[in-house]
Amino acid sequence: MSKLPSPLRRNAPRFGGGDRAGIMQQSRLAGPMPWVIGIMMALTVIAAGAGLALRNLAQNARAEIAGGVTLQILEGGPAERARQAEVAVALLSNREDVAEVRRVPDAEIEALLEPWLGAQDVPEEDAIAVPALIDVRLVGPVTPRRLDELRAALAGSVPSARIDAQASWLAPVFDAIRSLQWLTLGLVTLLAATTAAAVWLAARSALGSNRDTVEIIHLLGGTDGQIARLFQRSIGLDAALGGFAGLLLGLATLALLGRQFARLGSGMIAGGSFGLTDWAVLAALPLLGMVLAMLTARLTVLAALRRML
Amino acid sequence: MSGGEGTIVQFDNVGLRYGTEREVLSDVSFALYPGSFYFLTGASGAGKTSLLKLLYLAQRPSRGVIRMFGTDVITLPRQALPAFRRRIGVVFQDFRLVPHLSAFDNVALPLRVSGVPESEIRKPVADMLDWVGLEQRHDARPATLSGGEQQRVAIARAVIGRPEILVADEPTGNVDPDLALKLLRLFEALNRLGTTVVVATHDVHLLKKVPDSLIMRLDRGRLADPTGALRYPPRREVS
Secondary structure, X not given: OOXXXXXXXXXXXXXXXXXXXHHOOHHHHOOOXXXXXXXXXXXXXXXXXXXXXXXXXXXXXXXXXXXXXXXXXXXXOHHHHHHHHHHHHHHHHOOOOEEEEEEOOHHHHHHHHHHHHOOOOOOOOOOOOOOEEEEEEEOOOOOHHHHHHHXXXXXXXOOOEEEEEHHHHHHHHHHHHHHHHHHHHHHHHHHHHHHHHHHHHHHHHHHHHOHHHHHHHHHOOOOHHHHHHHHHHHHHHHHHHXXXXXXXXXXXXXXXXXXXXXXXXXXXXXXXXXXXXXXXXXXXXXXXXXXXXXXXXXXXXXXXXXXXO | OOOXXXXXEEEEEEEEOOOOOOOOEEEEEEEEOOOOEEEEEEOOOOOHHHHHHHHXXXXXXXXXXXXXXXXXXXXXXXXXXXXXHOOEEXXXXXXXXXXXXXXXXXXXXXXXXXXXXXXXXXXXXHHHHHHOOOOOOOOOOHHHOOHHHHHHHHHHHHHOOOOOEEEEEOOOOOOOHHHHHHHHHHHHHHHHOOOEEEEEOOOHHHHOXXXXXXXXXXXXXXXXXXXXXXXXOOOOOOO
């Protein structure tokens, strides 16, 4: 017999020769796990992608209308309406807190309203009275106090003026977007919880299948940590494999959806496109999934082993 | 019984019961000395396997005190047990080889559990398998090995880590008399290297084969110690 090593003095956290997953039967650990994790990951990527797109869309829309104020001249008489509009434009252009003033041309307003009111090819006095619109961009954000100041400034010379912050028009849309964002966050959380539950079941099943081997390792002086590491490594590999496949599937779905939405030609929806950070977040999801799966497997196995001597 | 200087294992009024059944071991007190060879005998159901389970720390007693390597192992937290188990080699009655691992990997398991690097594993394991006469069967799975070969793999696994105590439960139960004698010589060789050996057997012929051995006889869960050699301090010197 050659000189034997002295393993008894060692208290290594890992098995010698690396954490040899071969000690446990791999076929019992693998099974449907990569598929389950793959499907969960694809759904997570889609939900997270939708959430990020909604966030980008809302942010871009907010930035676009930040400082935006709409001034309506609610005057029935076309001549008086035109006069008040000119006065308002002149007054607002001279203010230091106003960055930009643009009267929306009547032709543009008519084109906007045509789908609802039809073509206004009648004499001006017979046409439906439509307010004159002035698009105002303030320096800095719109606050109720600043709106009140504008109203006060225009009250004397432009009595038919009505001033609204553009953000208030879109407030219900932003509320809806925020709700959808919460929904996607909830979906991602639920999917993560479901993945953790699937891993919990798989780890318990694998532990049951390998119970005899686990007992032998215990009796040979193996620690709970060493045994748990075998399971977490195996499930980590499953999660990596499934997670990568799920990421590809999710990204392909997002790309397809993105192309469909791009065809709508809406400026607001175009604002939902992904930036570099968003792609990085989506790419990191399989990694997070793997960490979650490994942590769940480890805690599950450690909890089960604690009940053994 | 107290103190226990010079002993490697000391049982003091140990009792063991499973659930609410009657005690399978009662008032068991003895001391084992380093480098000694012990036979544990008794009829079937006398409690031999239960006593061995306490020895290789697979079971905690219902009462009493067990000291191993100078430490009270009853009050030890379970996280501390692996370090003690690594000092004990066990040959199970049913071998308990890992079925999907080769003979080589089964024997290497205690070293891998102890974190020995792979480069330091190959030669000692190969030598150990050669030592038990399985030089041609390194890659064989347990299912393809005969009972005697499995027995030898189990023994090789038990001794590969040079344990301070070797516990063997009916190690010759499945082998022919010639092989039984050969295995016994193997235990003796290990014993000469300083390992305390405890062999549970109901084969009375085996007891005479190791002249300097001490005999622990269990009878319905109680340890008979007519010579007092198992007590601490002993009535006579243990050779």
